[in-house]
Amino acid sequence: MHRCNKCDIEFRKKKTLEQHIQYIHKSVSPSIKKILILGGGFAGINILQDILKEFQNNVNVEISLVNQDNFFLFTPMLPEVASGMIHPSDISVPIRTFCKRAKFYQAVVSTIDLEQRLVTITRTFDGKVHALEYDYLIFALGSKTNFFGNKNLEKHSFTIKTIEDAIGIRNHAINMLENAAQTGDPDLQQKLMTFTVVGGGFAGVETIGAINHFVRDAAASTYPNINKEKINMILISSEKRILPEINKKLALSAMRYLKKVSVKIITATKAIDADEDYVLLDNGEKIPCTTLIWAGGVSVDPVISEIKCEHDSSGKIKVDKYLKVACFTNVFALGDCASIIDKTTGKPYPPTAQHAMHQSKVVSNNLKVAINGKGSLVSFSYSSKGWMASIGKRTALVSIFGKNVEGILAWFIWRTYYLIQMPTFEKRVKVATDWLVDLFFKRDLTCVGKIKKKTLSKIDVKDEMPTLKELLFPDL
Amino acid sequence: MHRCNKCDIEFRKKKTLEQHIQYIHKSVSPSIKKILILGGGFAGINILQDILKEFQNNVNVEISLVNQDNFFLFTPMLPEVASGMIHPSDISVPIRTFCKRAKFYQAVVSTIDLEQRLVTITRTFDGKVHALEYDYLIFALGSKTNFFGNKNLEKHSFTIKTIEDAIGIRNHAINMLENAAQTGDPDLQQKLMTFTVVGGGFAGVETIGAINHFVRDAAASTYPNINKEKINMILISSEKRILPEINKKLALSAMRYLKKVSVKIITATKAIDADEDYVLLDNGEKIPCTTLIWAGGVSVDPVISEIKCEHDSSGKIKVDKYLKVACFTNVFALGDCASIIDKTTGKPYPPTAQHAMHQSKVVSNNLKVAINGKGSLVSFSYSSKGWMASIGKRTALVSIFGKNVEGILAWFIWRTYYLIQMPTFEKRVKVATDWLVDLFFKRDLTCVGKIKKKTLSKIDVKDEMPTLKELLFPDL
Structure with a gap:
């Protein structure tokens, strides 16, 4: 070059x-x-x-x-990072x-x-x-994430749009597991082990699916004194159903699966307020929880x-x-x-x-x-060939060319499709390696603390803000 | 169970x-x-x-x-995490x-x-x-790391004792690469690309070796407009030599190798002051640098x-x-x-x-x-069977049973020995996987930003500080 x-x-x-x-x-x-x-x-x-x-x-x-x-x-693959299956740098x-x-x-x-x-x-x-x-x-x-102007929801929620969001959710979930394992108070344990996700779209459903799998597996393998009945996973959708983007039949199937793996789904309900240890719904219900993840809208x-x-x-x-x-x-x-x-x-x-x-x-x-100055303009017209969502342990939903697929086969299609979509061969290998390792071992549960960041406030680049002319013709 | x-x-x-x-x-x-x-x-x-x-x-x-x-x-393996070869959770x-x-x-x-x-x-x-x-x-x-009471050195240094330290060093090094790639000022580029490590013991030598390899490879592969001559790697030892723990012949060999890969070694010198963009030595020399890593002592x-x-x-x-x-x-x-x-x-x-x-x-x-109340007490007496240090790209020094080994063979021994020493089979597999992946691909250079942390200040555990008696006999 x-x-x-x-x-x-x-x-x-x-x-x-x-x-x-x-x-x-x-x-x-x-x-x-x-x-x-x-x-x-x-x-x-x-x-x-x-x-x-x-x-x-x-x-x-x-x-x-x-x-x-x-x-x-x-x-x-952000939900897979949030649940510790994939290393952040690999996506x-x-x-x-x-x-x-x-x-x-x-x-x-x-x-x-x-x-x-x-x-x-x-x-x-x-x-x-x-x-x-x-x-x-x-x-x-x-x-960007839309909190509809609600400052309390914004302050007490995690979002799931950036790599920092995903790392933050994982760190917080492990902290809550550690805390729940150390308290003898059953109410507090339940509060610490309640994870609420707001948003019934793809992001919300995939996130609750991944977190549910992660937290329950971790509690079973490493925190035996967390009472399994105190673990609550709650998905809140403002619509009457979840996954409004997709056909009703498969959305119902997703709801059935999530209920089977003990995710509680609350539909036609909005979150209207929150503090660090609860979220308030517009039906008056107050859910005690220390983890609130907001996938409730974008702007x-x-x-x-x-x-x-x-x-x-x-x-x-x-x-x-x-x-x-x-x-x-x-x-x-x-x-x-x-x-x-x-x-x-x-x-x-x-x-x-x-x-x-x-x-x-x-x-x-x-x-x-x-x-x-040659060739002809193309207009955009596209009808989606299908969509897919990963909703739990080796389980996904796929709708492709009008066909619905569920369960482990759908999960396999999901993985294959997204692996192919990744932009570099290197990352494909790394994600595939993460998946392979995850088949054999438990998820990592180490809690990383505060990382020192050095800011260079005194560094002066000595280039005054250039005029447009200087910027465009540096040699004149 | x-x-x-x-x-x-x-x-x-x-x-x-x-x-x-x-x-x-x-x-x-x-x-x-x-x-x-x-x-x-x-x-x-x-x-x-x-x-x-x-x-x-x-x-x-x-x-x-x-x-x-x-x-x-x-x-x-902290230096390998600091230089992005191994995922933090794998050690x-x-x-x-x-x-x-x-x-x-x-x-x-x-x-x-x-x-x-x-x-x-x-x-x-x-x-x-x-x-x-x-x-x-x-x-x-x-x-813990010992700064001998020097607050400026403590404030402006990274340490290399915890997992957070290693992640912090890696993030900072990538930030400095990004910054250096965006400035046209050659003096500033040199300052941003100068990495100073204080401490001539194992930790310091292994760290400068790993960072040197990482920064030079990254600059060559991804930041072509960083002038390679502006990259400075400096190791400062308060002793007349480096690696005082080991035999002189091999320590000299380490110095020769580090010089060959363009690490400058300053011996019999102490760092006495620092700010965010320089470190001051006791011989009066002031090194302009935005990265200072302190491995200069423990207490x-x-x-x-x-x-x-x-x-x-x-x-x-x-x-x-x-x-x-x-x-x-x-x-x-x-x-x-x-x-x-x-x-x-x-x-x-x-x-x-x-x-x-x-x-x-x-x-x-x-x-x-x-x-x-049976068996007999054992007293501690041990003469080290040897030691080893990884000092650069596929290069280590090993001294075992009085024999000195250098270069790629030593590097292979280093890796094998430490892999066996790891406490779980799972982590052994994960570290070996990291090493394998690193053979084929460039190091990851993504800069992760600020991660949200939710603190639970209002949570009340409701257990008053128990008396000793309550603590010992909870059922009474």
Whole structure:
């Protein structure tokens, strides 16, 4: 590989590097096209890989990606990390692995101005704000957990969207086991051993399934003086059923399975308040519990909902069938932060990784068409081939091509499918190894304490916030 | 197994459980002997396993163990965790795994009164103080890092004694790589890429070796715009040489190897001050660096040094050749917190895991003799069969039975020896798997952020601090 150290990007051919230096650093070429991808989830990473392939040797195209973490996270396996089956690092892939000739900024997106084609970002590194110009912008910023403004629920809940969330849930569950094993008070033991998950969608169901399996196995194997009858697993759904995304028959089957493994399901009920040792429901019931996990809704970040463009009622960016933002033909949005209407149902497509990946193909194509000035735009239309959920020990639900599969076969399909979906061979091997080891041994129950973090407050990078001109033409 | 839920311990035979209930909960037997082990490191866990074997079916012996963490830590592999080769959970074993019919308290030892045979502990769970009586006491509390009272060094250093230390060092090193990759300032890049380890003993040498390998490999594979010449690895030893514990020839060989892989070694020099971005040496040199790891000395905890018994100048407990504390024939001390004179040299034995494990055999035997009233006391005398240190990529130094071995063969011996030493088959498999995976793939470079921790401040256990009598005879 041939590297431009000034720009922190690399090219496959030496000639391309020379052209790059000629065009970018020696003179100003008006034909340079800057592509800026905001977000490094399923949508962002898939687009990055597609357009890198297309423009690998085209020096007239500059590609940048901004993401808050330095890694891509394979979110479907978060419940398996939360329950200690998989090592956290095995489902996270450093974004630099994908970047090649693209530039990576580990930063938070601060402001977006579509009129002026300008994005400002705050670097994680030193907290400094930088400005990025673009010719083509791609929104792939995903969603964040929505507590509907309830501060108490937010304060006392764990969420299940990030790798830190999953590690936090695992640490907390082990702490509660240790605590419950040391108290002789049966009421307190029950409180410590009650795990409440709010949210009847995929995330909530998979999380309660994984935690239930983990806690009951750990109590049986290592904490014999925890009274098994004091363990309570509760799933709260605001709808009349769980898994509203899927067909009723299989959802009922999921409820039956969860009840069989002693998960209590409360439907048509909302959590309205919480403290560190209880959660209050809107039917007046107060559940004493020291673990509350919130998978009760998602919303978009204000940086998305405040952009001057068309939004739906939840703040998502409205796009046309080519996934372009209205009035801005150079701006695309996809994934959880975009509102894309399914023509066949009239409703928006659901915010799943599966949809984001299919949308990324459309955006990549339409972006290539726009830049190359040839080919034809593709419109997005997709009907899900199926879905799957892992709901307990060697048990999953799969619906594929209209067929329902349950139990250990579904669990096998679930594992195979997601293993194939993982973005690198390395992580596939590591996750498969974790699974293999888990077949033979008990889950690890060590409680890790506080980890020292050194912050560099006195470090001065000595680069004043550059003007746009300095930023764009560093050699002038 | 047959379990007494009141005491949280279990027995192999039903008859023993019945006897236990008869003696402990139904009446007061004056013949009950209480053994209390303080510390769950190599010394504590080995003694626990030995005496559990001996007294498994003897209901007249009660065994308890107190440790701050809920796990035993296999410390020789900490540098491998700090450099991301091994998953943290793979070198930590939950103490409950070893406990069987012994009772485990996750707690900090607060006070020790040898005259009254009383130990008070503060439970990690709820911060409450409990009192434990004993007939036989075993000190195996290890050592803590010694900064010789220098607050600045303590504040700005990472230590390398706990699992949290190792995780913290790894996170910090990755952060420094990310930061260095994002700055164009060569001086700052050098500062961020300078890693200083203070301490020329085993811990320091193994740590600089592991970090050097990790950072240089990561920079080469994933951060191509980090200038390799800006990476500095510095080892500071207060002695004229490194590895003072071992023979001079092999120590020189270690120095040669470290120099070859670009580690700078500064001998006969002490670190005297530090801030977040430099360390100051007593020769006046100021090293700009954002990573300082302190392996510069150990001392004993005040809870040990303040006990009313004989201590050496560093506060360690003096013991006789039977490892008994003078004037207290029912109290033993071993491992890093004990000062045991080697008759052949007149100096104390070094504080290594190897010695602690051999001492534990002597203590177990002498404890059995004391309790059973038969057999004869054994005195401790041990000359190390050798030692080994891993100092870099597939390179170690081994000295065994007077023979010196270096390089990849030594590295292979190092791995085999420590794999056999690991206390459970499960962890052996997991560490071997980590090693295997590491042969084929790059180290993981994902940066995990802040993890939510929920503290239960409002939980009230409702057990008032019990009186000693209540504690000992709960059924009266």
